[in-house]
Amino acid sequence: MFGPLTTDLYLPGLPEVADELGTSDSQVQLTLTACLIGLALGQAIVGPVSDTLGRRRPLLLGLGLFVLASLGCALSPSILVLDLLRLVQGLCGAAGIVLARAIVRDRWSGLEAARIYAGLMTALSLGPILAPTIGGGLLHLTDWRGLFVVLAGWGVALLVGAAIWVPETLPPSGRRPAGLGRTLRVMRRLLSDRVFTGYTVGAGLSFGALFSYIAGSSFVFQDVYGVSPQVYALLFGLNGVALLAASVANHRLQERVGPVRLLRAGMLTMLAGRALVVLAVVADAGLAALVAALFVAVAGIGFVPSNGVALALEHHGADAGTASALIGVVQFTIGGLAAPLPGVAGATALPMALGVLGFAVAALVTVRAVVGSDRVEHAGEPA
Numbered sequence: 001m002f003g004p005l006t007t008d009l010y011l012p013g014l015p016e017v018a019d020e021l022g023t024s025d026s027q028v029q030l031t032l033t034a035c036l037i038g039l040a041l042g043q044a045i046v047g048p049v050s051d052t053l054g055r056r057r058p059l060l061l062g063l064g065l066f067v068l069a070s071l072g073c074a075l076s077p078s079i080l081v082l083d084l085l086r087l088v089q090g091l092c093g094a095a096g097i098v099l100a101r102a103i104v105r106d107r108w109s110g111l112e113a114a115r116i117y118a119g120l121m122t123a124l125s126l127g128p129i130l131a132p133t134i135g136g137g138l139l140h141l142t143d144w145r146g147l148f149v150v151l152a153g154w155g156v157a158l159l160v161g162a163a164i165w166v167p168e169t170l171p172p173s174g175r176r177p178a179g180l181g182r183t184l185r186v187m188r189r190l191l192s193d194r195v196f197t198g199y200t201v202g203a204g205l206s207f208g209a210l211f212s213y214i215a216g217s218s219f220v221f222q223d224v225y226g227v228s229p230q231v232y233a234l235l236f237g238l239n240g241v242a243l244l245a246a247s248v249a250n251h252r253l254q255e256r257v258g259p260v261r262l263l264r265a266g267m268l269t270m271l272a273g274r275a276l277v278v279l280a281v282v283a284d285a286g287l288a289a290l291v292a293a294l295f296v297a298v299a300g301i302g303f304v305p306s307n308g309v310a311l312a313l314e315h316h317g318a319d320a321g322t323a324s325a326l327i328g329v330v331q332f333t334i335g336g337l338a339a340p341l342p343g344v345a346g347a348t349a350l351p352m353a354l355g356v357l358g359f360a361v362a363a364l365v366t367v368r369a370v371v372g373s374d375r376v377e378h379a380g381e382p383a
Helices: 002-008 011-021 023-052 056-074 080-109 110-138 146-165 180-192 194-224 229-257 259-282 287-301 305-313 317-338 349-371
Strands: none
Touching: 002 023, 002 080, 002 110, 002 146, 002 194, 011 023, 011 080, 011 110, 011 146, 011 194, 011 229, 011 259, 023 056, 023 080, 023 194, 056 080, 056 146, 056 229, 080 110, 080 317, 110 146, 110 229, 110 305, 110 317, 180 194, 180 317, 194 229, 194 259, 194 287, 194 305, 194 317, 194 349, 229 259, 229 287, 229 305, 259 287, 259 305, 287 305, 317 349
């Protein structure tokens, strides 16, 4: 849940950050980009390291450093310092994301792994529901700096929980020798796998669509449509409910439908919803129409990441940490590049609408190039 926690909790406070630090909307959105880039780079580091040292030690170290970085964000005197600390915060929080996927792959494969990833996605879906709602409520009691103190407290809770309940899942016999050369060779081999690369890039482009919405929604809802931070948090949480409902349905349909078909259905739903978003904005149909279109668009995402990850990792269990890292790098790099785009044209919803549609189209085209081939086989896929 590091992704939605570190990006969504302070979304209601983004306009306040811009006002206090005397900067533009687009520059404030770069704090989101910095965090996402940190999440991407951190996974590239932690994943291969965990293939050598095991999963538990890198996880605990990353959690501890995340707490310190969050406290630093709360004390930032300028937008530049905040950008740098958000980068560090992402680097440290990446351990939780990459190691969650690697731990699952250590213990399960095939259809069972897809079901477990779907279960994780259900838990992940609570982040977009709870984080902005809690953030909006906390802004009644504190300012945006206090939101980072809350993140630090959450990091402490996760650190204690991981120390008590998360065992080591990669025994010494399954570990790989350390070395940059070996890591690069493994990454090159992974990227030469057309199926792995197709699913990874497709899921990454869907992240671009998601973060175009996440980064732009605060300014669109509050500055364009004039809602309060608290109402914005409720609207954002409503779309989180769509993500949660889709994730629950995805989990329950795994055995009967299989990850390939569910991935296709999710991407088509995502594309349809994003086309409705553009239509609602261009036609100036109002806030209610935009929220309804976003609900459909976000629901489609509930079927995409878990199935994409399971399919990408299916034949790479021996290098699960490195493979998981590559998936995370692609997802969060694309998400980070997409984040500042909605703010380039000022107070208008059109850049956000076009961004979410463009990334959704690219994601569908990429995955269709892989799953459209009759030669691709997937363990556990229903006939």
